[in-house]
Amino acid sequence: MSFSNSPGGEALDLLSRIAQKVQEETKVRLHRRNVERVLSAVMVSGDFWKIVDLSDLPVPAASGIVKELISEGLLFIDDKEDILLTQKGYDLIGELGIEPFVDYSCQACEGRGYPFYADKELYRTFVELAKDRPKAIRDYDQGSVTPETTVSRVLFIDSRGDLRGKDIIVMGAEDDLTGLAVALTRKANRVLVIDIDDRLIEFDNRIFKELGIDNAEAVVWDLRKPYGEDMLGQFDVFITDPPETFAAFRAFIGRGIATLRDEGCAGYFGLTLRDSSIFRWKEFQETLIGEYGTVITDIVQDFNHYMNWEYHPETKAAQIAPVRKNPTDIWYRSAWYRIETLPGFKRWNDPISDDVFYLDEEGSTT
Template structure:
């Protein structure tokens, strides 16, 4: 029987993404807990191409098989392997009340109820801009987290290219920020926010259409205390969203919030992002809350690369796409990045799969 290292190398050849022994162990641990491919991705914290490659190799080697209901199961050979290697079933100790965030959305139940009522007719996420909406509970927990870290009250806040989650709207609904500016390429979202701001008389909030591949005008640089974003996870997109967010911050001590997932990026990519943050932009990472952001499976799932790569055709039945919530602070000497983005690979690369 092949070793885990050999299985990982074969999965790397098949998928074209970086995979190592620990990733194979994670899949073998997850499949003992659930046969659902999408839940296995969630538990193993892998990009879809990596998890798919590993599963296909394990099927090739007779370690897994797909049953009649399109669930993944260990063969006898597979049971013998996990027993021999001491790989135990996945264990989850996540707090069910706060879903592992440490911030329960119901801590401000009135804000949550108002948000739910106002967003009943929200625009749906579309594939054109790599959109995927988080749950309302996630959006409100984001706002409460920001407030708990002293980054909401009497702050000038800009939300960049992440308004499919309506985080900017939720921040404005608290009536606690000094000002809120929402920037997004999707005019549907901008019009939606501005309509609600006008109806509720929230005159310190505004939404504008902007493509973040284009530099900001000088008057937007250095004007805000906090930025919030949710970047697509290619390096060009990360620089466009996070680099421009940092460029809008007024001074050292300014703060940024954003999500990064292990569903579209590997830990190798996270290292690249973190090097860019600390070495290129000059910021410190103060918080990483794993699986903070829970995404509703998008309507266009069947059209994505993820659905194409999956070894099963069964659609996700539970929330499987999650991301970590990052908080960063800019340090003395931080760099404002405001260059033109012309890279053609903006939304998708070898590790990404959700567009």
């Protein structure tokens, strides 16, 4: 096919057809600009996992687009498993004026706006303690963020007035040791860490005891189960990092909101574009605003940087990728959300019966 005989219409139609075909195959909702973002990413990196990172797409969608672009003769994979443009691909991006991906984010703070080194003592203490953390396991969809991310989370929370003198619950996210980091500041009034993984609970409680942190405790709990009445409306702040199915969203976020005391309380959590599409974000946001009665005050894109997990080769993401090469650099990132309760907000605390808790058509990294 020659793209030079039209002012872009035929080429745009091709990208739209690719988006539609991949959407039908993966059930991930897409549009033409998603394909353009993949092409922009390929212009700066041949590494598939970096392409996923730069294109901000769920892995099934990014993989499907790359495979379809290869089928159309626009991309190819070389013997090093790098994904590259063909001459036909260069002709296409030239006709459409697609430019390489650019990144102007601050390198010192890793794009967060909150440099982890602002509290050197907290950072050094946390890094030393985190060296002995239990390894992330697949059973609970675990994947630890970098120590720099965890410390930056705490600084962000403190900057929003949600740390000092507050009762804080950290739910189902202790593979990042965020609860431990909050407790290490000794600025909160109370810290409760709950997680399904007893290894993490034992780890935190041991450190709390060794360091004499008597206002923090860790307890085993499965968030698919409703809280007892003694947990509802008892905290000023919740922090969590949910899997991104709707069942998990309600279990982690809905139950987090249920623990908050009154209006003006805050919740913090991460949402990715690696396991969710922007269409799902819209539905999550509508739930937060329309059903739960909260407002989104902050979304910091790519705030959370995840270290590669050892079980990656066993995941659906690895199996559907167009290459067999494992990621070697950070590629899985999530946005950091802050929500605040409004007058009349709703506490959600129903049981979860959905068996699809960790994986669905958009999620693939478990």
